Amino acid sequence: MSTAVSAKHSDAASLVSNTIGEITRHIRAHELGPGDRLPSEAALSRQLSVSRTVVREAFSSLAAMRLIDLRAGRRATVAELDYGAMSLVIEHGVHTEQITVQQIYDVRRTIETRTAMLAALRRTADEVERISTHALAMRENFQLPEQVMEHDLAFHLEIAKAAKNPVFSLIVGAFERVSRQTWPIGWRTRPSDAEQLEMIQIHIDLAEAIETGDPQSARDLMARHFDESVKALLAAGIA
Amino acid sequence: MSTAVSAKHSDAASLVSNTIGEITRHIRAHELGPGDRLPSEAALSRQLSVSRTVVREAFSSLAAMRLIDLRAGRRATVAELDYGAMSLVIEHGVHTEQITVQQIYDVRRTIETRTAMLAALRRTADEVERISTHALAMRENFQLPEQVMEHDLAFHLEIAKAAKNPVFSLIVGAFERVSRQTWPIGWRTRPSDAEQLEMIQIHIDLAEAIETGDPQSARDLMARHFDESVKALLAAGIA
DNA sequence: TCTGGAAAACCTGCCATACAGGTTTGCCCC
DNA sequence: GGGGCAAACCTGTATGGCAGGTTTTCCAGA
Incomplete structure (x- = not known):
């Protein structure tokens, strides 16, 4: 490439x-x-x-x-700021094989370790509420991948929003379309309930770190989340 | 906002x-x-x-x-991957006051400390050549702001390219249009030759760190570059 | 048989016009 | 002053047309 x-x-x-x-x-x-x-x-x-x-x-x-x-x-x-166009550009890049899924994960890791950190510092009570709700909803519906995915996407977007920098929201949102298409692949690499719940647990822990206001811990959990995801993808042969 | x-x-x-x-x-x-x-x-x-x-x-x-x-x-x-559209979206956000210049700097710092690090690890000889050329050209033409700016922009883009992840190039490129408009403001906050050359020196040092293959140093220099820039902007009252 | 080049076929950029709906404005009546 | 209706305005889509650029085809000549 x-x-x-x-x-x-x-x-x-x-x-x-x-x-x-x-x-x-x-x-x-x-x-x-x-x-x-x-x-x-x-x-x-x-x-x-x-x-x-x-x-x-x-x-x-x-x-x-x-x-x-x-x-x-x-x-x-x-119009208001909207990541729809950027999302299409990224999607186009992936479909025409100019971008790999792994490259996207690397960028997301870079961006989202930062948003997690900032969110822990700047979040409001409302935002904590929404972030936690999505994390918990993932666990609740963990047998409905469709549901888990939607809450997962919303979870990441809410964290970006809580970072109080719309450019981060824009970028995280830009990956939404592609994520919707690659997410099921990642999910399938975690076939057992235990593995799935383990992955979801990171989200819950992350929500707690943001609620507590612990930026270092939030950062580390987000990093771990992406490291695990990439590991899973690689194990599944998505290179 | x-x-x-x-x-x-x-x-x-x-x-x-x-x-x-x-x-x-x-x-x-x-x-x-x-x-x-x-x-x-x-x-x-x-x-x-x-x-x-x-x-x-x-x-x-x-x-x-x-x-x-x-x-x-x-x-x-x-078409090939192109950041033109994303650049327009960002520009639109700034002009309609949905994004501040400072917010952009924060995102760029996040992204570009990473590209600097990756560039130090993955750069080819050709890329080192181009990166250094731009850095040196900044010093050479330091009395022609127009020239300095163009080489500055190209410098950052080349580093992103050397990171071997087109998504980083896309994002760094997305800020190009806005940078072209805000760059002169930053330049004016460094009125003396000494200050200007000091800022340019960081670029030269960064190019060297990438050439040497020292990711930690490249990362730190890029971080310093952005910290200095933000400090200059704040001093000039651009909040 | 191969090659150069011109004509034909195709294609896009731009324009004028037309009409079906949805929206806004303004006026009239109460 | 308020409510409601009609007129004016606006956008979405379609049709037909022409200028000029590009690709393909094919013929004439070597």
Whole structure:
């Protein structure tokens, strides 16, 4: 696998690209925030002297990146931070074999040992509540993999949120789509109830460390969680 | 600043969304890799029973996320991993005040202490060459901020590349657009030649640590680099 | 038989127009 | 002043068309 990652230097002087630039400039110039409305397609079309088709494709592209929200009949609005687009990019990388599952685990370990630590320092009572609930729900439903997975994903996202840095949430979220597809593989590498419960127990311990406010312990537990997961994957021959 | 980050659960049953799904499914089903060609707009239009308009918007969206490449007259092709879209998402977050510069530095520190370490372990001779070249070029052109910045950005990207994990490259690259805009602020907080050269020296030392193959030292230098940068930003009142 | 090159076929970028719904605005009536 | 309805506005999708770039095909000449 090559590790080439680039960014096309988009002088891409197509009308659509330019229009996308104009729209983002408009957002910046008017200091628009989430929920604020953008000009209508027709208005932009006149203003920039391009057809409505071009404006539509520009809007469509921005919506694909989740920078704006589109809904029929309504004006386009500036969107809240959303990891949907990043999640698709990562998924694409995995499906086209430019990224391996193991590489993702390495990045997640790097990021999430940090979020666990920060969460232990900065969490609010509400967040502790939600994190613990997901951990316990994993144990409760441990015979329903589907359920365990959903709570597992939510657990990790909540910890990122508790770290109080939206960029971490963005990155952790970016792995969601891929995780949904690889998670069952990891689960199958732990065939016995004991092994499954052991893995779930780490989550519960981690939730407790965050509740207690013990960053070092939270960090170590998250590291252990990923080390175990990678070990399991390797044992199953996912290299 | 709120730390809410979500992903709209896209049941979004619009024709365009469905078409996007169909196209990505096609890529997966046929195991297409970078450079492989996709069906023409007209063909997909017939095959999915939607108008060419819809297919065009779907292609346009995928191109915005850099999952495919579009060029006039040519068929669409599967794209190489590219951080352009992620870079736009991050930029959008900063401009709409959902992300602060400091938060980005925290994430970069987390990620790049790891890439520095891995680079020291895995770098090839070529990579060492390129990393050193950029570091030295920073010193050489230290009176041309524009130049220093470009080499600085390239320096960090090369280190990520040398870490041999494209996901790290993706994330480091995702901060490029924002960095280009905030970098001059950081530079101005170091008004004297001595301060500027001191900051550049860290890069040179880091390049050497990577060349020597000293992961611990590389890690520490990268950490110091970010600590200094954050300190400078805070001193300048960028909170 | 092989090769160079031109024409044909194909393809995308962009535009104008049209119409079916959903949304917002504003006005009128109570 | 408030409620509700109609008009104005807006987006989603479709059709047809043309300019210009790209690929394929195939013929003429060596």
